[in-house]
Amino acid sequence: MLVLRSLLFNLVFYVWTMLCCVGLLWMLFIPRRRMIDVLAWYMRTLAWLERTIIGLHYEVRGLEHLPAHGSFLVGAKHQSMWETMKLHLILDDPAIILKRELLWLPIWGWYAAKSQQIPVDRSRRGAALTPLVTGARAVVAQGRPIVIFPQGTRLAPGTYRPYKVGIGLLYQDLGLPIVPMALNSGLFWGRRTLIRHPGTITIEFLPPIPPGLPRDVAMAELEERLEAASERLSLAAGGPPTERPTTPRRIRLRTAAPARGQASA
Structure with a gap:
């Protein structure tokens, strides 16, 4: 039954996405913010398909840790494609830092460019940091949150990879708080499989790291x-622990933020 539901979902998912990509081309000619509203509608339809066909739900914790106004950085774990499809439902018009090659995809890349995400040419390594900061400054001028995946790529639950310098550079240059975003999506929506598991994915925002700390301390x-x-979220859902190098005890920060409640879907 799991395999049949997964196959049905994937078929409906890709057909529906193709129809929307073609049928919504008119969005390229309307104001960007209006297009974002339509994009959120499309993301809600996908969440409905997940619940209806797979039995896959999600809950969001810690929304009270998101700043009520202005830009901020979200340092997010990245385990699957799933969370990239939920960011526009959870955050208000986020700018996601993504690899430049995604803009080359037919139609989808046009939408990504229109929505003003922040592309990065990872092949340029250090040279890519300057356009990263430039693009992020433009987003801050719009008052939008910026989402960055500090490890740079999708990783299966339990897998460790060192954090890259990009988020530290943005933290230092922009003077914004970092809100960590933990999740366990990879247990239900794997990176390299078409099997989708029922259950409840958890996204949890943690207390923000305030601006002004030394970059190494913040990182x-x-x-x-x-x-x-x-x-913790992985273990609670039956997933594996993370194997990572032993690190010295870090400074723990106590921060407060205006309440915004919690949400679930």
């Missing part, structure tokens, strides 16, 4: 908190 705090929280 260490982000890694410790985010890895620990994601491991």
Whole structure:
């Protein structure tokens, strides 16, 4: 039954996505913000398909840790394609840092460019940091949140990879808080499989790391908190612990943020 439901979902998912990509081309000619509203509608239809066909739900914790106004950085774990499809439902018009090659995809790349995400040419390594900062400054001027995956790629639950310098550079240059975003989506929506598992994916926002700290301190705090929280969510759902190098005890920060409640779907 799991395989049949997964096959049915994938068929409906890709056919529906193709129809929407073609049928919504008119969005390229309307104001960007209006297009974002239509994009959120499309994402809601996908969430409905997940619940109806697979029995896959999700819950969001810690929304009270998101700043109520202005830009901020979200340092997010990245385990599957699933979370990229939910960011526009959870955050208000986020700018996601993504690899430049995605803009080359027919039609989908046009939507990504229109929505003003932040592309990065990873092949340029250090040289890619300058356009990253330039693009992020433009987003801050719009008052939008910025989402970055600190490890740079999707990783299966339990897998560790060192954090890259990009988020530390943005933290230092932009003077914004970092809100860590933990999750366990990879247990239900794997990277390299078409099998989709029923259950409830959890996304959890952690207390923000305030601006103004030394970059190394902020990066260490982000890694410790985010890895620990994601491991906790993984273990709670029957997933594996994270195998990572032993690190010294880090400085723990106590922060407060305006309440925004919690949401689930």
